[in-house]
Amino acid sequence: MMRAALAAVATVATMAAMLCLAVPAAAQVKPPAVAAQATESRFAMVQMADGRLLAPDIARIVNHGELVVSMLSSDNPPFFSVNKKGELVGTDVDLAKLIAKELGVPVRFDRSAKTFDAVAEVVAAGQADLGISRLARTLKRGQMVHFSSTYMRLGHALLINRIRFAELAGDRPLAQVVRNFTGTIGVIANSSWVEFGRRNFPNAQLVAFPTWAEVVNAAKTGQVVAAYRDEMEVLQYVNNDPSLALTLRTVTFNDLESPLSAMVGVRDLTLLSFVNEVIAQRADKPTVSSVLKSIK
Incomplete structure (x- = not known):
C-alpha cells in the first residue's frame, strides 16, 4: 500500500512538473502570433474617404497632402537650380513633379541636406518620402534606402x-x-x-x-x-x-x-514600385546629349 501511495504521489508530481513546463511553452507561442498581426496591419490596405484602396505608404502621402522630396541645398544645374524668377527648375525637379502629379498631390522640396549622402540620410530617417538629387547608387547608401530604377546614366x-x-x-x-x-x-x-x-x-x-x-x-x-x-x-x-x-x-x-536613381525609405515598397513605373512610362527620358543640348 505504501508503495502504491508513493507511486501515486510521484505521478502527481510528474504531472505538475509537466504542467509547469507547458505554461512557458504555451506563452512562447503568443509573440509570433502578435508579430504576425502587427505585420498584417502594417501592410493592410487603407480605404480613403473617396473610396480608393491604397497601400499604407501611398496613403500616408495622400493623407499628408504633399510629396516631400529631399534635395541638396546647393544648386546643381541642369538637374536642380533656382532660376532668375526664383523658381526651382531642372531635370530632377521635373521628375519629382511628375511623381507628385501621378499621386495627385503637390511636391515640397526639403533642401536641408548639405551633402549628397545627407539627402539619402534624410529619406532613411523618414523626414522625406523621396530623395531625388543627382544621386548615384553606392554601397553606403544601399544599406539605408532602396534605389529606384535608373532614370539617367552618366x-x-x-x-x-x-x-x-x-x-x-x-x-x-x-x-x-x-x-x-x-x-x-x-x-x-x-x-x-x-x-x-x-x-x-x-x-x-x-x-x-x-x-x-x-x-x-x-x-x-x-x-x-x-x-x-x-x-x-x-x-x-x-x-x-x-x-x-x-x-x-x-x-x-x-x-x-554612374546610374542616377531616386532614393526611397526601406519600408515604402509600394512607393518604390510606383516610382519605378513612373520612370518606365516617362515619355521624355533625359540623356547626357539631350541635356547638354538643352543647356546650349
Whole structure:
C-alpha cells in the first residue's frame, strides 16, 4: 500500500512538473502570433474617404497632402537650380513633379541636406518620402534606402592637370597610367565619387573638397593631379571655361558609369514600385546629349 501511495504521489508530481513546463511553452507561442498581426496591419490596405484602396505608404502621402522630396541645398544645374524668377527648375525637379502629379498631390522640396549622402540620410530617417538629387547608387547608401530604377546614366571622367600628369606618366601611355593611377585625385566630400574613387582607382590618393568648384581649382593649380566626376559635369565645366583646356585634359571612360536613381525609405515598397513605373512610362527620358543640348 505504501508503495502504491508513493507511486501515486510521484505521478502527481510528474504531472505538475509537466504542467509547469507547458505554461512557458504555451506563452512562447503568443509573440509570433502578435508579430504576425502587427505585420498584417502594417501592410493592410487603407480605404480613403473617396473610396480608393491604397497601400499604407501611398496613403500616408495622400493623407499628408504633399510629396516631400529631399534635395541638396546647393544648386546643381541642369538637374536642380533656382532660376532668375526664383523658381526651382531642372531635370530632377521635373521628375519629382511628375511623381507628385501621378499621386495627385503637390511636391515640397526639403533642401536641408548639405551633402549628397545627407539627402539619402534624410529619406532613411523618414523626414522625406523621396530623395531625388543627382544621386548615384553606392554601397553606403544601399544599406539605408532602396534605389529606384535608373532614370539617367552618366559616364565617368577625369580632368587631368597636363603638367602634373606628364611628371607622373613619364614615357608610359595614357591608358596604362590612368588605369593604374597612383597620383592624387580630387573628389567632392560625402558624395558617390568618394566610393567610386576608392573602387576604380585603388592605388590613388583621394583628396576630398567641399564643392566641385574647389575640386576643379585644385586640379587647375596642381594641388591634385586630376579631378574626378561624371562626364556631363566635366564637359559642362570645360565648355563654360574654354581656357581650362590650356592646363587641363579631359579623359572619359566608356566602361564606367554612374546610374542616377531616386532614393526611397526601406519600408515604402509600394512607393518604390510606383516610382519605378513612373520612370518606365516617362515619355521624355533625359540623356547626357539631350541635356547638354538643352543647356546650349
